[in-house]
Amino acid sequence: xxxxxxxGFLKRFSFNPLSRKSNLKLGLYGPPNGGKSTLAxxxxxxxxxxxxxxxxxxxxETREINIKEQVNIKNKKGKELTFSLVDTPGIATRIDYEDFxxxxxxxxxxxxxxxxxxxxxIDAIKWLDNMDSVVVVxxxxxxxxxxVNITIIGNLQARNIPVxxxxxxxxxxxxxxxxxxxxxxxxxxxxxxxxxxKNVEEFYEQIFKLVK
Amino acid sequence: xxxxxxxxxxxxxxxxxxxxxxKLLNVVKENRIVLMEGRLSREEEADLIEITMEExxxxxxxxxxxxxxxxxxxxxxxxxxKGTFANLLxxxxxxxxxxxxxxxxxxxxxxxxxxxxxxxEANSQRRSKVRKS
Numbered sequence: 001x002x003x004x005x006x007x008g009f010l011k012r013f014s015f016n017p018l019s020r021k022s023n024l025k026l027g028l029y030g031p032p033n034g035g036k037s038t039l040a041x042x043x044x045x046x047x048x049x050x051x052x053x054x055x056x057x058x059x060x061e062t063r064e065i066n067i068k069e070q071v072n073i074k075n076k077k078g079k080e081l082t083f084s085l086v087d088t089p090g091i092a093t094r095i096d097y098e099d100f101x102x103x104x105x106x107x108x109x110x111x112x113x114x115x116x117x118x119x120x121x122i123d124a125i126k127w128l129d130n131m132d133s134v135v136v137v138x139x140x141x142x143x144x145x146x147x148v149n150i151t152i153i154g155n156l157q158a159r160n161i162p163v164x165x166x167x168x169x170x171x172x173x174x175x176x177x178x179x180x181x182x183x184x185x186x187x188x189x190x191x192x193x194x195x196x197x198k199n200v201e202e203f204y205e206q207i208f209k210l211v212k
Numbered sequence: 213x214x215x216x217x218x219x220x221x222x223x224x225x226x227x228x229x230x231x232x233x234x235k236l237l238n239v240v241k242e243n244r245i246v247l248m249e250g251r252l253s254r255e256e257e258a259d260l261i262e263i264t265m266e267e268x269x270x271x272x273x274x275x276x277x278x279x280x281x282x283x284x285x286x287x288x289x290x291x292x293x294k295g296t297f298a299n300l301l302x303x304x305x306x307x308x309x310x311x312x313x314x315x316x317x318x319x320x321x322x323x324x325x326x327x328x329x330x331x332x333e334a335n336s337q338r339r340s341k342v343r344k345s
Contacts, residue, residue, distance in 0.1 A: 093261055094274030094314035118265040125262050145322040147277045151261065154254035 024083040024211060026071075027131040029124065029156075031148050032059035032090025034137040035168040039194035040066070040087040046200070047073050053087050058103045060117035062089050065127055075208050083211065088127060089120030091148050128155055133162045133211045140167040140175035140191065144183040153184060164210045167191040171198060214245060214316060214331050221250040221305045229256050233263055236311055240275055241267075245312040245329075250305040251279050260311075272313070278320040278327050281307035 028036040037053035044052045052068045055061060066087040074080050095117050100110035128134075134156050138144055156163050164187070167180045171193035181189055190206045192199045217239050224232045233256060239246050252260060257277075264275050282295070295306060310320060310327060318330040 091261065092274070093264060093277055095265070095268055096273040096314065114268070118268050121265045122262050125258050128258075143321060147257070147279060147320075147322075148261075150279070151254065151257040155258050158254050 024081075024132045025086055025130055026083045026207070026211070027086040027088060027127065027134045028137055029088055029128075029134050029152055030090060030137040031139070031142075031146065032092055033057075034090065034139045035166075035194045036090065036137045037062050037066075037087055039135070039137055039166065039168065039192075040068070040085060042194045042197060042200060043071060043073075043085060044068055046197075047071055052085070058100060058105070060090060060092075060095070060100075060113060060120065062087060063113070063116040063120035064089065065120075065123055073204055073207065075205060079208060081208060081211060083132075086127065086131065088124040089117065091121050091124050091152055092117075093148060095121070125155075128159060128161070131156075131161055133164070135164050135166055135207075135210075137166045137168050137194075138180055140169050140177055140180060141172050144180045149183070153187070162210050163187050164206050165189045166194075166203065168194050171196050215243070216247050217244045219246055219248045221248075224248070229253075229259060232256065233260050236260070237263060237267065237275075240311055240313045241272055243313055243316060245310065245317065248309040248311070251281060251307050251309050253304065272315075274314040275311050276314055276317040276320050277309070277311045278322050278329075279307060279309045280322065280327050 028040055030036055037055045040053050041051040041055065044050055048068070048071060053062055053066050068085045068087075070082060071085045072080060072082045095114050097107075097110040097114035100113050101107060105113065136149070136152060136156075138149060153163060153165075165180065165184055167175070167177045167189055168191075169175055170177065170191045175191075177189070177191045188206060188209070190199065190203050192203050194200070219236070219239070224235060227235065232252065236246055236248065237260070257279075260275075260277070268274055299306065310329065312320070312329070312331075316331055318332045321328040321330070
């Protein structure tokens with residue numbers, strides 16, 4: 001706790017801000033299947049013309065930290081921002097290989113996926129200390145009051161890392177943005193559909209505010 | 213049958229973070245649901261998730277966790293000051309933490325002042341409610 005406090009303190013009062021800006025790490029965090037990799041792909045396709053991650057309807061598709069360096073985005077005023085985009089595995093408190101079997105995986109593949117997924121969660125938590133800013137991607141169709149969401153955001157706050165919450169999947173009827181706003185009233189929230197690109201312009205504007 | 217084990221804050225107050233987490237997880241691994249007075253720190257909650265992931269195996273599928281805690285935004289300034297002093301003097305005794313084994317607890321749904329705990333038992337789903345007084 002003390003270490004993370006001092007790291008956050010030194011980060012805030014660094015006398016060489018250029019070194020931080022030139023190697024800015026923007027992390028995508030959240031529970032599994034919130035749409036982190038879909039959003040990572042949306043950002044990379046929009047600005048680099050290529051995808052960075054594979055996506056799947058089966059949870060824990062991303063089981064390793066994926067980094068895309070030198071992502072350069074521009075806003076309407078012509079301001080530019082360059083960062084490394086870090087797509088992280090979904091953070092969960094339970095992983096049962098039988099859930100993957102129910103989704104159609106063979107037993108050996110399901111066990112392998114579960115083992116890799118547990119390691120992915122550990123890596124994602126360890127990487128929190130390396131982030132300069134974080135986008136927490138939540139599925140707007142799911143109850144936001146989960147302890148995983150609260151723990152992720154609480155740990156980012158404890159490390160003084162700026163947070164933007166994305167309410168994703170607003171193309172779905174069940175999406176409830178108000179529930180997310182009520183759960184996390186102290187954070188900026190932008191609602192998007194990463195899959196269909198809905199409201200991503202507003203998301204990019206919020207990124208500029210996040211890392212200013 | 214579902215067994216709940218109450219852990220008063222006194223029992224974990226003088227333990228290091230690692231020992232606190234181990235104590236809680238050991239109870240959960242015995243297929244009991246922990247009802248802990250107070251809450252872990254945010255860093256301890258992250259450590260709990262990490263250690264849970266390290267211990268997942270054929271018999272242990274992880275945990276379900278939920279914390280019910282007074283909503284500070286609804287407190288007046290005096291209550292906030294009192295709460296801060298109480299935490300400094302007595303530790304994080306406010307609120308309640310529920311941790312259950314994923315093999316028994318299907319999900320815990322939380323609204324700001326209510327927790328609903330759904331258990332898996334004999335292919336049926338049961339619901340237990342804990343309300344904030």
